[in-house]
Amino acid sequence: MSGTAHEGRPLDAAELLRLGTEAVERARRAGADHAEAYLESLRSFTVRVNSGAIESLKQSVTRGLGLRVLVGGAQGFVSSTDLAPGSLDELARHVVALARFSTPDQANVFPTPADAGDEPLPDLELVDPALLAWPAERRIEMALALERVALGCDPRIHRTDGASVSTRDGHAALVNSSGLARTSSGTTVSAHVVPLADDGEGKQQTGWYGMVKCRLDELEAPEAIAREAARRAVARIGARQVPTARVPVILSPDIAAAWIGEMLEAFSGEAQLKRTSWLTDRLGETIAARAVTLVDDGRLPRAVGSEPFDGEGLPTRRNVLIERGRFATILYDHYHALRCGARSTGSAVRGYSSTPGIGSHNLYIEAGGESPEAILARVDRGFYMDDQGSYGFNPTTGDYSFQAQGFWIERGAKTFPVEGVTVASNSLEMLRNVAAVGSDLRFLGSVASPTLLISEMTVSGG
Amino acid sequence: MPEARSGLSGLVPRELAAELLELGRAQGAEFAEVYAERAVVSTFTLEERRIRSSEYSRGQGVGVRAIQGEQTGYAYADGFDAGDLREAARVAARIARDRAPGGPPRAFAVVEAPAPFTLAAPVTLTLDPAHKVELLRRADEAARGHDGRIHEVSSGFADSSKSYLVANSDGLWAEDRHFLARLTVTAFATEGEVRQHGYATGGGSVEASYFESQRTPEQIALEAAGVAITLLRAEEPEAGTYPVVVAPGWGGVLVHECFGHGMEGDVIRKRSSIRASQMGRLVAAKGVTIVDSALVPFSRGSFRVDDEGTPAQRTVLVEDGVLVGYLWDLLNARLTGNRPTGNGRRSSYRDYPLCRMTNTFIEAGPHAPADLIASVRRGLYCKNLGGGSVSPADGNFSFQVTEAWRIEDGRLAAPVRNATLTGNGNDAMLKIDGVGNDLLIEGSTGSCGKDGQWKPVGVGQPTVRFTGITVGGTGT
Numbered sequence: 028m029s030g031t032a033h034e035g036r037p038l039d040a041a042e043l044l045r046l047g048t049e050a051v052e053r054a055r056r057a058g059a060d061h062a063e064a065y066l067e068s069l070r071s072f073t074v075r076v077n078s079g080a081i082e083s084l085k086q087s088v089t090r091g092l093g094l095r096v097l098v099g100g101a102q103g104f105v106s107s108t109d110l111a112p113g114s115l116d117e118l119a120r121h122v123v124a125l126a127r128f129s130t131p132d133q134a135n136v137f138p139t140p141a142d143a144g145d146e147p148l149p150d151l152e153l154v155d156p157a158l159l160a161w162p163a164e165r166r167i168e169m170a171l172a173l174e175r176v177a178l179g180c181d182p183r184i185h186r187t188d189g190a191s192v193s194t195r196d197g198h199a200a201l202v203n204s205s206g207l208a209r210t211s212s213g214t215t216v217s218a219h220v221v222p223l224a225d226d227g228e229g230k231q232q233t234g235w236y237g238m239v240k241c242r243l244d245e246l247e248a249p250e251a252i253a254r255e256a257a258r259r260a261v262a263r264i265g266a267r268q269v270p271t272a273r274v275p276v277i278l279s280p281d282i283a284a285a286w287i288g289e290m291l292e293a294f295s296g297e298a299q300l301k302r303t304s305w306l307t308d309r310l311g312e313t314i315a316a317r318a319v320t321l322v323d324d325g326r327l328p329r330a331v332g333s334e335p336f337d338g339e340g341l342p343t344r345r346n347v348l349i350e351r352g353r354f355a356t357i358l359y360d361h362y363h364a365l366r367c368g369a370r371s372t373g374s375a376v377r378g379y380s381s382t383p384g385i386g387s388h389n390l391y392i393e394a395g396g397e398s399p400e401a402i403l404a405r406v407d408r409g410f411y412m413d414d415q416g417s418y419g420f421n422p423t424t425g426d427y428s429f430q431a432q433g434f435w436i437e438r439g440a441k442t443f444p445v446e447g448v449t450v451a452s453n454s455l456e457m458l459r460n461v462a463a464v465g466s467d468l469r470f471l472g473s474v475a476s477p478t479l480l481i482s483e484m485t486v487s488g489g
Numbered sequence: 490m491p492e493a494r495s496g497l498s499g500l501v502p503r504e505l506a507a508e509l510l511e512l513g514r515a516q517g518a519e520f521a522e523v524y525a526e527r528a529v530v531s532t533f534t535l536e537e538r539r540i541r542s543s544e545y546s547r548g549q550g551v552g553v554r555a556i557q558g559e560q561t562g563y564a565y566a567d568g569f570d571a572g573d574l575r576e577a578a579r580v581a582a583r584i585a586r587d588r589a590p591g592g593p594p595r596a597f598a599v600v601e602a603p604a605p606f607t608l609a610a611p612v613t614l615t616l617d618p619a620h621k622v623e624l625l626r627r628a629d630e631a632a633r634g635h636d637g638r639i640h641e642v643s644s645g646f647a648d649s650s651k652s653y654l655v656a657n658s659d660g661l662w663a664e665d666r667h668f669l670a671r672l673t674v675t676a677f678a679t680e681g682e683v684r685q686h687g688y689a690t691g692g693g694s695v696e697a698s699y700f701e702s703q704r705t706p707e708q709i710a711l712e713a714a715g716v717a718i719t720l721l722r723a724e725e726p727e728a729g730t731y732p733v734v735v736a737p738g739w740g741g742v743l744v745h746e747c748f749g750h751g752m753e754g755d756v757i758r759k760r761s762s763i764r765a766s767q768m769g770r771l772v773a774a775k776g777v778t779i780v781d782s783a784l785v786p787f788s789r790g791s792f793r794v795d796d797e798g799t800p801a802q803r804t805v806l807v808e809d810g811v812l813v814g815y816l817w818d819l820l821n822a823r824l825t826g827n828r829p830t831g832n833g834r835r836s837s838y839r840d841y842p843l844c845r846m847t848n849t850f851i852e853a854g855p856h857a858p859a860d861l862i863a864s865v866r867r868g869l870y871c872k873n874l875g876g877g878s879v880s881p882a883d884g885n886f887s888f889q890v891t892e893a894w895r896i897e898d899g900r901l902a903a904p905v906r907n908a909t910l911t912g913n914g915n916d917a918m919l920k921i922d923g924v925g926n927d928l929l930i931e932g933s934t935g936s937c938g939k940d941g942q943w944k945p946v947g948v949g950q951p952t953v954r955f956t957g958i959t960v961g962g963t964g965t
Binding site for chain 1: 533537841875881
C-alpha cells in the first residue's frame with residue numbers, strides 16, 4: 028500500500044519497518060557506509076467549534092521518511108513524504124551526494140544493538156484501544172460540550188475563542204545498518220476551550236485550559252475542563268497594573284512548567300560541549316535549593332512524552348537532572364555522548380523530517396510536601412503569576428523576563444487580578460531562591476511542575 | 490504561460506481538479522477548493538567549525554477544502570495519487586450534510602496578476618551546495634575573527650522553493666512559485682563568568698547575488714558578533730514604565746503583533762477583536778499610517794497571488810491615525826460581504842488557509858531619527874527585538890529586546906540586556922509620539938505563528954518613539 032486513505036488506517040508498524048529496511052538498503056547500494064531510516068505514520072482528526080457549531084473539521088492520514096547516511100564519517104540527511112520505490116532510490120542517491128559536503132567526524136556513528144542492550148522494551152501502555160474506537164460524532168459532541176458548559180458558567184462569558192478536540196494515532200519505526208530495528212505505537216487525545224469574559228469598554232479577558240493525554244479515560248471530563256477555563260477568564264476581570272517592586276513570586280504549575288521547558292537546553296551535552304549556556308561546567312555543583320529535584324523520564328506509563336526508545340533507537344530511561352539541588356545529569360544523544368566520553372541518556376528526540384537532537388520526554392519537578400494553599404498563605408505581599416507571554420528567556424544567560432498576568436497577594440491571599448507587568452530574574456538565582464515546592468504535580472502535557480515559590484523576583488509595572 | 494509557473498498542472502490536470510471540486514460539493518457545500526503544492530528545502534549547518542549536517546527535504550501533496558456557511562471541512566493527501574485525492578475530497582465534503590450536490594465548478598479562468606518582482610537567478614536554482622557551504626565558512630571566519638572573546642559560532646544556510654496551484658468551484662485557477670533563502674549566524678562570546686550571544690540574518694525572496702552584493706556573510710557575521718561583544722558589558726534595564734524608542738526595520742514586529750493581528754478578518758468577523766467596532770475611529774496617534782502589502786520587493790512576505798489565488802495588494806489599515814481597512818481572506822470576506830484583500834495564507838497543503846498578514850509596516854514620518862532619541866531625557870533605545878507575542882482577545886503583548894541601550898539626556902549611554910517590553914495592544918499605537926523618516930522593511934527573517942501554522946512575513950517601520958512602555962528587568 029503506497030497511498031493515503033483518509034478514514035483508512037495509517038501504515039502499520041510492520042509496513043514502516045519494511046519500508047525503512049528498504050530505504051537503508053538502497054542508501055547502502057547508493058554508496059552510504061552507514062544508513063538509518065526513521066519513519067512515522069499518523070492519522071489525525073481535529074474538530075474546532077465556535078458559537079455552538081462546527082467551525083472546522085480536519086482529517087488526514089500521513090507518513091514520512093527521514094533518511095540519514097554517513098559517508099566517510101560525514102553526515103547527510105533527507106526527508107520526504109513520497110515513499111514510492113522510485114522516490115526512495117532518488118532520495119538515496121541524493122543523500123549520499125549531499126553527505127560529501129559535510130565535515131567528516133569520528134563521533135558520527137549510529138548505535139549498534141550492543142549499545143542498545145538486550146533489555147526487552149516495556150509496554151508503556153501508550154496505545155488506547157478505546158480511543159481508536161471512539162466515533163467521530165462523540166469527538167464533535169465533546170468539543171461542543173466544552174464550549175456550551177464554558178458559556179453557561181458565568182453571565183459575563185458571552186463568547187469563546189473556540190473549543191477543540193483532536194485525536195492522533197500512529198506508529199514509528201527506526202532501522203539502521205548496524206542492525207537496530209525498532210517500532211513503537213501511540214495514541215493521543217487533546218481538548219481545550221478558550222472562554223472570553225467581558226471586562227467593560229470592549230475589553231475581554233481570556234481563560235485557557237486544556238490538556239493532552241494518551242488515553243481517553245485520563246482526560247478530565249469536558250465539564251471540568253470548561254469550568255476551569257471559565258474560572259480563569261472571570262478571575263481576570265478588572266485586572267490592573269501594579270507599581271514596580273521586588274517581591275516573592277509564586278509560579279503557578281503552568282508557569283513553572285514553561286520555565287523548566289526553557290531551561291532544558293542548558294542541561295544538554297551539546298550546550299556543555301559548546302560552552303554556550305549558563306550551566307557550562309557546573310555538573311556536580313549545587314545549582315538549586317535542596318527542595319528541587321528535576322527529572323526527565325521517558326518511561327512513565329501512559330504519559331504523553333513516553334517512548335520505549337529514543338530517536339536513535341536507544342532505550343529511554345529516567346534521568347535525574349537536578350537531585351535535591353545538585354546538577355546531577357547531563358542529557359546526551361549518541362553523538363554528543365561519544366564526543367564527551369559519556370553514554371547516551373536516551374535523549375535523542377526527532378520527527379521524520381529532522382535529524383535527532385537532544386530533548387526531553389516527560390520533564391518535571393518532583394512534587395514537594397506543601398499544598399498550594401499553604402504556599403500562598405506564606406506570602407505576606409507578593410505576586411501570583413499564572414499567565415505569560417511567549418518570549419522572554421535567554422538560553423545563553425538563563426535570564427528570565429516575561430510579560431505576566433496573575434494576582435496581587437496581600438497577607439496570604441489573592442487580592443486582585445494583575446496585568447501589564449513583567450516578571451524578571453535569572454534562572455540560576457531563581458533555582459537557588461525556590462522557597463517552596465507544592466504537592467500539586469499534574470501532567471497536562473509532557474512538561475509539568477508543581478506550584479513553586481520563588482523568594483524574590485522583580486515585578487515591573489507602572 | 491501561467492500554467493508553467495508551478496509545473497503542477499501535469500500532476501493535477503484541470504479535469505481532475507474539476508472532478509475533485511465536484512466531489513467536494515457532493516453533499517451540497519457552497520464552495521470547494523483544491524490546493525496542490527510541491528516544496529523543497531535545503532539546509533546546511535556549521536557548528537564548532539564543521540559542517541555538521543547537509544540536509545534536504547521534500548513535501549508534496551494536495552488539500553481539499555469545502556465550505557458550508559461558516560463551516561470548513563478539510564482533508565489532504567501526501568502526494569498526487571488520484572484515488573487519494575478523491576478520498577480527501579469526499580472527506581472534506583462531509584462538512585455539509587444531506588443537501589443537493591453543488592455540481593461541477595464554473596469554467597476555469599486563470600488569474601492574471603502582475604508579479605510584484607521577479608527573480609532572474611534565485612538561490613535554489615543557482616547556488617550549488619559547495620557555494621552555500623562556502624558562504625557559511627566565510628561567516629564563521631568573520632565572526633571568529635571579529636574579537637577573541639567570540640568562542641563559538643553556529644550558522645545555517647537554508648533555501649527553499651515552493652510551487653502551488655489553486656483551483657476553486659467559482660472557476661478560479663492560479664499558480665505560482667516562491668523562492669526563499671536565509672543565512673543565520675549566532676555568535677557566542679565569553680569573558681570571565683559572563684556569557685552572551687548575538688544573532689543576525691540576511692536573505693528574503695532574493696537573487697543569489699544578494700549574498701555578494703547586498704548583504705555578505707561577513708556583514709551578517711560581524712553584526713552577530715558585535716551584538717554578543719556589546720552585551721558582555723550590558724546592564725540590567727531599569728524596571729518600570731518610561732519612554733522607548735524603537736529602531737527601524739525589525740522593530741515593526743511591534744505593529745505586527747500588537748496591532749496587525751487584531752485587524753485580521755477572522756477576529757473581525759467574530760468580533761473577538763476590539764478593532765471590529767472601530768472603523769473610522771482614531772486607533773493610533775495622528776501622523777501614524779499602517780499598511781499591509783504583499784508587493785514589497787524581495788521580502789519573504791510577498792507574492793503574486795495568495796494561497797487562495799487572490800492577487801496580492803497593498804491595504805491601508807490606518808491612515809493618519811484613523812482605522813480605514815481590515816485584512817480579508819476568502820471565507821471571512823464572503824461571510825461579511827467584503828472584498829478579499831489577498832491575505833488568505835497557509836503554511837502548507839496540510840493546512841487550510843487563515844487570514845494572515847503579509848508585510849506589515851508603519852509608513853515613514855517627518856522626524857530625523859537622531860532627534861527622536863535626542864529629545865528623550867531618560868528612556869530605552871531598542872536597537873533590535875527578538876520574538877514577540879500577543880493574546881488577540883485581551884490585547885496583552887510582549888517583546889524580547891535582544892539589544893537595547895539606556896538613553897540618558899538624549900544620548901545612548903550604556904548597553905542593556907534582558908529587557909522585555911509589555912503592554913496592551915488596545916492603546917499601544919496611541920502612545921506613539923514621534924515617527925522617523927527612515928522607513929525600513931525587514932523581509933529576510935520573520936515567521937508568524939497562528940493556530941499552529943507558521944508563515945513567512947515581513948515587518949517594518951521607521952524609528953518610532955513611544956511615550957511610555959512597561960520595561961521588564963531587574964535593575965532599579
